[in-house]
Amino acid sequence: MTEPVVLPDFSSFGEQAIKGLDNPEEATAATQALLKEAQNSGEPEIGAPGETFLTLERGICREGAWYREAEVKELNGADEEAIAAAGTDSYKVFETLLLRGVVTVGNEPMSRKVAAELLIGDREYLVMAIRRATFGDDIEFEQLPCPHCEELVDLTVPLGAIPFTRLENPEQTEFEVPLRGGDTAVVRLPTGEDQAAVLAIKGDNLAKKDSEILGRCILRIHRADGSESTRPPATSLGMSARKTVLQFLTDTQPGPRYTDFTFTHETCGKEVELPINLASLFRGM
Ligand SMILES: [Zn+2]
Incomplete structure (x- = not known):
């Protein structure tokens, strides 16, 4: 028996760690929710389930040129063991996911150096792509109680429904x-x-x-x-x-806004917050 992997919330290493100002509790508190209808505030360039190529928002710079193409792969049992071995340190878990699941950025093989150079949003976008390559495009939620009317709802959230922020000019660095x-x-x-x-x-x-x-x-x-x-x-x-x-x-910061996901519960007509975390993306690992 191995211990289940404890996957951290995005809020513990994503935008909340930077923000640190407004409602640090908010993102994690609202996980009791559900949905029906996805809301789009952006259109990430995500391909079909199983797609392993993506275009990052910023990418890496080499000799004055930017390289934004990246390739990810489906995680296998060895990767799962490596991620479990990273323990409960959220940064280590996230870093291990990136190092195991990303094949190349630009023409370079993934490395700690490349991972450190990437914008936080590109890192989170890569994790989304690894999720798609490994488990497909849909995140399933079952029997989530609506915080407004308490009805239990089954919900499928396609990755493309997660709000996504783009850079107006990917090459603008200041x-x-x-x-x-x-x-x-x-x-x-x-x-x-x-x-x-x-x-x-x-x-x-x-x-x-x-x-x-x-x-x-x-x-x-x-x-x-x-x-x-x-x-x-x-x-x-x-x-x-x-x-x-x-x-x-x-x-x-560009990339997916995992903690900003909301949907309208059809039965009661109310807006429900459903922050997506690593555990919901990689359930089953
Ligand atoms: Zn409701």
Whole structure:
């Protein structure tokens, strides 16, 4: 008998780890739900079930050129054992999924280095593709109690129904974020490497985690008076500026929004939140 794999929520290593501000509990609390009708807020380029090729939003840069094509594979028993061996550390589990399930990014074989370079959203999109290659396109939920009317609902959520955010320009690597008082922060979007640095901070000090991501992702600040500071310490920023930048990083990060999935329950007509987590994607592993 092997212990079942404890798969973490996306919220424990995805956008919530960066956001850290608004309702950190929210995403995980609402798992008691169901659905009927999927809502689309984007159109991920997902192919048919079993499809193993995808186009990332950002990809990797080599000698000035961006490579966005990626290939994933169906996970097998050896992969399942490797993922189980990663234990309960959410980052390790996620990283193992990527290293085992992604074959290539651009022309390069998957590696820790490539995984660290990828945007968080591309990493989450790759996990979606691995899920499709392994278990197909539909996520099945059974006997979920509607939080509004308590009816039990069986629900099938196609991966394409999960909200998906796109980059307007995949090759834009720096973004200007207007701050109060006329300052402008120039930022980049967080990658797997940034995520690992945040997760390496032990404890529940979200402000410290926010400082880490801000210190990494704010490249410079143009002041209203014409001066500029390069890589300002995040602790020197006002709370309003910190919040504005964190929100921008969260909103702009491309890829699937697993925790934003909702549907309308036909019987009661109410909107139901059903955050999708790794456990719902890889049930049966
Ligand atoms: Zn209902």
